[in-house]
Amino acid sequence: MLAVSAPAERPPEAEPSAASGIVVDGLTKQFGGIYAVRDVSLECRVGQIVGLIGPNGAGKTTLMNLISGTLTPTGGAVYLDGKVVSATSPAACAEAGIARTFQNIRLFKRLTVRQNVEVARITRRRLARGAEKAPSVDEILKLLGLDGIAEAKAGTLPYGHQRRVEIARAVALSPRVVLLDEPAAGMNEQESRALIGSVQLIRDRFGCGVIVIDHDLKFIMEVSEYLYVMHLGEVIVSGIPDEVRHDERVIEIYLGRKARK
Numbered sequence: 356m357l358a359v360s361a362p363a364e365r366p367p368e369a370e371p372s373a374a375s376g377i378v379v380d381g382l383t384k385q386f387g388g389i390y391a392v393r394d395v396s397l398e399c400r401v402g403q404i405v406g407l408i409g410p411n412g413a414g415k416t417t418l419m420n421l422i423s424g425t426l427t428p429t430g431g432a433v434y435l436d437g438k439v440v441s442a443t444s445p446a447a448c449a450e451a452g453i454a455r456t457f458q459n460i461r462l463f464k465r466l467t468v469r470q471n472v473e474v475a476r477i478t479r480r481r482l483a484r485g486a487e488k489a490p491s492v493d494e495i496l497k498l499l500g501l502d503g504i505a506e507a508k509a510g511t512l513p514y515g516h517q518r519r520v521e522i523a524r525a526v527a528l529s530p531r532v533v534l535l536d537e538p539a540a541g542m543n544e545q546e547s548r549a550l551i552g553s554v555q556l557i558r559d560r561f562g563c564g565v566i567v568i569d570h571d572l573k574f575i576m577e578v579s580e581y582l583y584v585m586h587l588g589e590v591i592v593s594g595i596p597d598e599v600r601h602d603e604r605v606i607e608i609y610l611g612r613k614a615r616k
């Protein structure tokens with residue numbers, strides 16, 4: 356059965372104080388008179404892969420920016436492991452255990468793939484978090500299929516490879532939850548299929564939660580265990596991918612003809 360979220364409703368088990376992972380509770384962000392995000396409640400437990408979809412302008416990136424501390428909410432809160440992390444800073448969120456990638460890739464382009472990941476590892480050591488289950492740089496590179504190009508300069512790589520380096524760098528921080536903003540953008544069918552396996556391996560090996568935004572519906576339906584659909588700043592539908600895929604509102608209003616293919 357499809358769960359339809361009333362704006363102010365919180366998933367029944369989402370008690371912020373008791374949760375392990377991220378709980379977003381009634382989050383709102385206004386830019387002047389525009390509600391980019393309006394009373395959004397969702398959660399991503401540690402060990403869970405959650406997808407976020409919606410048409411252009413739905414509020415997905417704003418929500419990511421609120422969760423990762425890049426933006427300060429107008430209302431509501433974000434909890435990580437029961438502690439409020441919203442309205443702090445990107446550095447505080449990273450320190451608490453939220454890592455992310457960006458729609459616009461932000462790598463050290465003149466450094467090699469390995470050096471990019473090593474820089475993140477140095478940061479993690481400084482944070483003194485996750486040491487007990489931290490995989491080596493070599494393991495991270497292998498997990499993302501980057502071991503064969505570890506010595507290549509990041510800036511010389513095709514777009515799809517650069518996206519994987521970004522993910523490797525994010526997981527090298529040993530996050531509790533990693534946010535992936537359009538990780539399959541620019542990838543061909545074969546690459547995005549391989550990425551599904553990598554994301555699942557990351558979750559298994561690191562034991563972290565993963566929140567994924569992507570416009571590639573095939574990719575996001577396959578990789579996610581649970582989906583939230585946003586439109587005009589609000590979560591309008593949530594459920595497992597099979598339920599969301601067949602929801603009339605999602606097909607006709609939010610996914611349009613893409614869903615009929």
Ligand SMILES: Nc1ncnc2c1ncn2[C@@H]1O[C@H](COP(=O)(O)OP(=O)(O)OP(=O)(O)O)[C@@H](O)[C@H]1O
Binds near residue numbers: 409411417
């Ligand atoms: N800094 C800003 N100032 C004013 N309005 C903004 C700002 N950032 C986002 N918005 C508005 O908020 C709404 C949500 O934008 P957002 O980029 O979060 O959507 P999105 O779902 O990520 O879209 P896309 O899929 O195209 O990236 C849009 O109407 C957008 O114009």
